[in-house]
Amino acid sequence: AQSVTQLGSHVSVSEGALVLLRCNYSSSVPPYLFWYVQYPNQGLQLLLKYTSAATLVKGINGFEAEFKKSETSFHLTKPSAHMSDAAEYFCAVTWISSGSARQLTFGSGTQLTVLP
Protein backbone atom coordinates (compact mmCIF):
# COMPACT_ATOMS: atom_id res chain seq x y z
CA ALA A 1 0.00 0.00 0.00
CA GLN A 2 1.09 3.53 -0.64
CA SER A 3 0.25 6.81 1.03
CA VAL A 4 1.37 10.43 1.01
CA THR A 5 1.29 12.92 3.86
CA GLN A 6 1.66 16.61 3.23
CA LEU A 7 2.45 18.51 6.40
CA GLY A 8 0.71 21.86 6.50
CA SER A 9 -2.49 22.40 4.56
CA HIS A 10 -1.68 26.12 4.30
CA VAL A 11 1.73 27.77 3.99
CA SER A 12 2.33 31.53 3.73
CA VAL A 13 5.61 33.10 2.68
CA SER A 14 6.70 36.58 1.75
CA GLU A 15 7.66 37.36 -1.82
CA GLY A 16 11.36 36.58 -2.22
CA ALA A 17 11.46 34.18 0.74
CA LEU A 18 12.26 30.48 0.67
CA VAL A 19 9.41 28.12 -0.16
CA LEU A 20 9.41 24.74 1.61
CA LEU A 21 6.49 22.34 1.16
CA ARG A 22 6.76 19.03 2.99
CA CYS A 23 5.87 15.59 1.71
CA ASN A 24 6.40 12.21 3.34
CA TYR A 25 5.50 8.96 1.66
CA SER A 26 4.92 5.36 2.53
CA SER A 27 5.49 2.67 -0.08
CA SER A 28 6.12 -1.07 0.04
CA VAL A 29 8.00 -0.94 -3.28
CA PRO A 30 10.49 1.59 -4.68
CA PRO A 31 8.40 4.67 -5.37
CA TYR A 32 8.15 7.16 -8.13
CA LEU A 33 7.35 10.59 -6.69
CA PHE A 34 5.81 13.70 -8.19
CA TRP A 35 4.89 17.26 -7.35
CA TYR A 36 1.94 18.84 -9.16
CA VAL A 37 0.61 22.40 -9.02
CA GLN A 38 -3.03 23.37 -9.43
CA TYR A 39 -4.23 26.88 -10.11
CA PRO A 40 -7.86 27.80 -9.37
CA ASN A 41 -10.38 26.04 -11.60
CA GLN A 42 -7.66 24.26 -13.54
CA GLY A 43 -6.22 20.79 -13.84
CA LEU A 44 -2.87 19.61 -12.51
CA GLN A 45 0.49 20.60 -13.97
CA LEU A 46 3.59 18.53 -13.32
CA LEU A 47 6.36 20.46 -11.57
CA LEU A 48 8.90 17.66 -11.25
CA LYS A 49 9.30 13.92 -10.82
CA TYR A 50 11.67 11.43 -9.18
CA THR A 51 12.10 8.17 -11.06
CA SER A 52 15.09 6.52 -9.31
CA ALA A 53 17.81 8.52 -11.04
CA ALA A 54 19.32 11.58 -9.33
CA THR A 55 17.97 12.18 -5.85
CA LEU A 56 17.93 15.96 -6.35
CA VAL A 57 15.35 16.75 -8.98
CA LYS A 58 14.97 20.10 -10.68
CA GLY A 59 11.64 21.11 -12.13
CA ILE A 60 9.93 23.99 -13.82
CA ASN A 61 9.60 27.53 -12.48
CA GLY A 62 12.70 27.20 -10.26
CA PHE A 63 11.34 24.42 -8.04
CA GLU A 64 13.36 21.44 -6.91
CA ALA A 65 12.91 18.47 -4.60
CA GLU A 66 15.21 15.99 -2.91
CA PHE A 67 14.40 12.32 -2.46
CA LYS A 68 15.57 11.11 0.95
CA LYS A 69 14.96 7.41 1.33
CA SER A 70 16.09 7.31 4.97
CA GLU A 71 13.53 9.96 5.88
CA THR A 72 10.88 8.79 3.35
CA SER A 73 10.59 12.42 2.30
CA PHE A 74 10.32 14.36 -0.94
CA HIS A 75 10.10 18.02 0.12
CA LEU A 76 9.59 20.75 -2.50
CA THR A 77 11.67 23.92 -2.34
CA LYS A 78 12.15 27.17 -4.21
CA PRO A 79 14.81 29.69 -3.12
CA SER A 80 12.74 32.81 -3.80
CA ALA A 81 8.94 32.93 -3.92
CA HIS A 82 7.13 34.87 -6.60
CA MET A 83 3.55 36.10 -6.48
CA SER A 84 2.72 33.78 -9.38
CA ASP A 85 3.65 30.76 -7.23
CA ALA A 86 0.45 31.14 -5.22
CA ALA A 87 -1.48 27.93 -5.89
CA GLU A 88 -2.23 24.51 -4.44
CA TYR A 89 0.55 21.94 -4.52
CA PHE A 90 0.10 18.18 -4.46
CA CYS A 91 2.65 15.48 -3.78
CA ALA A 92 1.92 12.08 -5.38
CA VAL A 93 3.40 8.59 -5.42
CA THR A 94 3.14 5.65 -7.77
CA TRP A 95 5.14 2.61 -8.77
CA ILE A 96 6.12 1.04 -12.06
CA SER A 97 5.02 -2.48 -12.84
CA SER A 98 5.53 -4.31 -16.12
CA GLY A 99 6.59 -1.14 -17.86
CA SER A 100 3.43 0.83 -17.18
CA ALA A 101 2.86 3.44 -14.54
CA ARG A 102 0.16 2.61 -12.02
CA GLN A 103 -2.33 4.95 -10.45
CA LEU A 104 -1.17 8.02 -8.60
CA THR A 105 -1.85 8.35 -4.89
CA PHE A 106 -2.06 12.03 -3.93
CA GLY A 107 -1.59 13.89 -0.70
CA SER A 108 -4.28 16.24 0.55
CA GLY A 109 -2.51 19.29 -0.83
CA THR A 110 -0.83 22.44 0.48
CA GLN A 111 -2.22 25.85 -0.35
CA LEU A 112 0.67 28.28 -0.85
CA THR A 113 0.02 31.98 -0.26
CA VAL A 114 2.66 34.52 -1.28
CA LEU A 115 2.50 37.81 0.60
CA PRO A 116 3.71 41.05 -1.02
Next chain:
Amino acid sequence: DAGVTQSPTHLIKTRGQQVTLRCSPISGHKSVSWYQQVLGQGPQFIFQYYEKEERGRGNFPDRFSARQFPNYSSELNVNALLLGDSALYLCASSLQGDTEAFFGQGTRLTVV
Protein backbone atom coordinates in the same frame (compact mmCIF):
# COMPACT_ATOMS: atom_id res chain seq x y z
CA ASP B 1 -0.29 20.39 -29.90
CA ALA B 2 -3.59 19.74 -28.18
CA GLY B 3 -3.41 18.61 -24.59
CA VAL B 4 -5.89 16.42 -22.78
CA THR B 5 -9.38 17.72 -23.48
CA GLN B 6 -12.41 17.08 -21.33
CA SER B 7 -16.06 17.84 -21.91
CA PRO B 8 -18.20 19.34 -20.65
CA THR B 9 -16.34 21.80 -18.43
CA HIS B 10 -19.25 22.24 -16.04
CA LEU B 11 -22.58 20.57 -15.51
CA ILE B 12 -25.32 20.41 -12.95
CA LYS B 13 -27.34 17.25 -12.32
CA THR B 14 -30.09 16.22 -9.96
CA ARG B 15 -29.78 13.41 -7.43
CA GLY B 16 -30.58 10.06 -8.98
CA GLN B 17 -29.68 11.10 -12.51
CA GLN B 18 -26.90 9.65 -14.64
CA VAL B 19 -23.96 11.53 -16.14
CA THR B 20 -21.33 10.83 -18.81
CA LEU B 21 -18.03 12.67 -18.88
CA ARG B 22 -15.70 12.57 -21.87
CA CYS B 23 -11.94 12.71 -22.31
CA SER B 24 -9.66 12.88 -25.34
CA PRO B 25 -6.03 12.02 -24.60
CA ILE B 26 -2.97 13.60 -26.11
CA SER B 27 -2.30 12.24 -29.58
CA GLY B 28 -0.25 9.05 -29.33
CA HIS B 29 -1.12 8.38 -25.69
CA LYS B 30 -2.77 5.03 -25.16
CA SER B 31 -3.48 5.16 -21.43
CA VAL B 32 -6.24 7.17 -19.77
CA SER B 33 -6.91 7.52 -16.06
CA TRP B 34 -9.81 9.14 -14.20
CA TYR B 35 -9.61 10.91 -10.84
CA GLN B 36 -12.19 12.48 -8.55
CA GLN B 37 -11.20 15.62 -6.65
CA VAL B 38 -13.61 16.68 -3.94
CA LEU B 39 -13.27 20.29 -2.83
CA GLY B 40 -10.39 20.71 -0.42
CA GLN B 41 -8.89 17.26 -1.04
CA GLY B 42 -6.34 15.64 -3.31
CA PRO B 43 -7.46 13.70 -6.39
CA GLN B 44 -8.60 10.11 -5.80
CA PHE B 45 -7.96 7.43 -8.41
CA ILE B 46 -11.05 5.95 -10.05
CA PHE B 47 -9.96 4.01 -13.15
CA GLN B 48 -7.04 3.41 -15.48
CA TYR B 49 -7.47 2.11 -19.03
CA TYR B 50 -4.83 1.01 -21.48
CA GLU B 51 -5.52 -0.28 -24.98
CA LYS B 52 -9.25 -0.39 -24.13
CA GLU B 53 -8.69 -2.68 -21.16
CA GLU B 54 -9.18 -1.76 -17.52
CA ARG B 55 -5.79 -1.77 -15.81
CA GLY B 56 -6.82 -0.56 -12.39
CA ARG B 57 -9.81 0.45 -10.32
CA GLY B 58 -9.93 2.56 -7.20
CA ASN B 59 -12.22 2.22 -4.21
CA PHE B 60 -15.39 3.51 -5.84
CA PRO B 61 -18.86 1.92 -5.97
CA ASP B 62 -20.21 0.09 -8.98
CA ARG B 63 -22.21 3.19 -9.88
CA PHE B 64 -18.98 4.37 -11.48
CA SER B 65 -18.00 2.82 -14.79
CA ALA B 66 -15.75 3.74 -17.69
CA ARG B 67 -14.65 2.61 -21.07
CA GLN B 68 -11.99 3.40 -23.65
CA PHE B 69 -12.64 3.54 -27.35
CA PRO B 70 -10.48 2.43 -30.31
CA ASN B 71 -9.28 6.03 -30.77
CA TYR B 72 -8.19 5.94 -27.07
CA SER B 73 -10.75 8.50 -25.95
CA SER B 74 -12.64 7.59 -22.82
CA GLU B 75 -15.94 8.08 -21.05
CA LEU B 76 -16.68 8.01 -17.34
CA ASN B 77 -20.25 7.18 -16.43
CA VAL B 78 -21.82 7.69 -13.03
CA ASN B 79 -25.30 6.34 -12.27
CA ALA B 80 -27.74 7.22 -9.50
CA LEU B 81 -25.94 10.41 -8.61
CA LEU B 82 -25.55 11.38 -4.97
CA LEU B 83 -24.79 14.79 -3.50
CA GLY B 84 -21.38 13.43 -2.53
CA ASP B 85 -20.50 12.87 -6.17
CA SER B 86 -20.13 16.62 -6.58
CA ALA B 87 -16.47 17.10 -7.48
CA LEU B 88 -13.94 18.00 -10.13
CA TYR B 89 -13.37 14.96 -12.35
CA LEU B 90 -9.92 14.86 -13.89
CA CYS B 91 -8.74 12.83 -16.81
CA ALA B 92 -5.05 12.09 -17.36
CA SER B 93 -3.29 10.49 -20.31
CA SER B 94 0.13 8.90 -20.57
CA LEU B 95 2.30 6.88 -22.92
CA GLN B 96 2.77 3.23 -22.24
CA GLY B 97 5.69 2.76 -19.91
CA ASP B 98 5.99 6.46 -19.21
CA THR B 99 5.94 7.87 -15.73
CA GLU B 100 4.35 11.20 -16.54
CA ALA B 101 0.60 11.72 -16.57
CA PHE B 102 -0.79 14.80 -18.30
CA PHE B 103 -4.01 16.14 -16.85
CA GLY B 104 -6.94 17.86 -18.49
CA GLN B 105 -8.73 20.90 -17.08
CA GLY B 106 -11.39 18.73 -15.53
CA THR B 107 -15.17 18.60 -15.49
CA ARG B 108 -16.86 20.29 -12.55
CA LEU B 109 -19.93 18.22 -11.61
CA THR B 110 -22.47 19.65 -9.21
CA VAL B 111 -25.25 17.38 -7.93
CA VAL B 112 -28.26 19.17 -6.44
